[in-house]
Amino acid sequence: MAIWNTGEKNGFWKGGRIVTPHGYVLIRVGKDHPCADTRGYAYEHRLIAAEKIGRPLMNSEKVHHIDGNKQNNSPENLEVCTSLADHKAKHRTKCMDRKLPNQENIVIFCACGCGNTLNKFDGYGRPRKYKHGHSRRKQNV
Structure with missing residues (x-):
């Protein structure tokens, strides 16, 4: 049909x-x-x-x-x-503040002021500011 x-x-x-x-x-x-x-x-x-x-x-x-x-x-x-x-x-673009392909993962100081260093980006390319276990709340206490 x-x-x-x-x-x-x-x-x-x-x-x-x-x-x-x-x-x-x-x-x-x-x-x-x-x-x-x-x-x-x-x-x-x-x-x-x-x-x-x-x-x-x-x-x-x-x-x-x-x-x-x-x-x-x-x-x-x-x-x-x-x-x-x-x-x-x-x-991804630079304004997203995410790690771009082939971009170097530089070492930065922890933002809490403890003196520890960490990679600027985590394993997923997200920016970091604090060492694991640190937080802004702990700064103010």
Whole structure:
């Protein structure tokens, strides 16, 4: 049984291109495509990035939009990140006060004035001011 109002035959057809509520572009590739969802759509940026590197993307690989525009899917604007952590690091800026990739973790003095030293960033890249066990409350007592 043929369905008469699907795809190009549907009055709401927009060329097989949809923009998601999160701003990403979906392209109609058909339900048989390995990247397709249950409706037959795949993320355009993942398709273009896979074509750029010459192989299918692994599920763990994320695609970074260099200029921040999720709809600019030109190959020059896409960068494949090996992990979610790598992708999140691309979005860090100096104003976030988080350790940037390849930034040196300098040694600082504890802010309570005890004279102990510590690394400026913890293992997650968050800034530190006090040696473990020290707090502002202990200063005022």
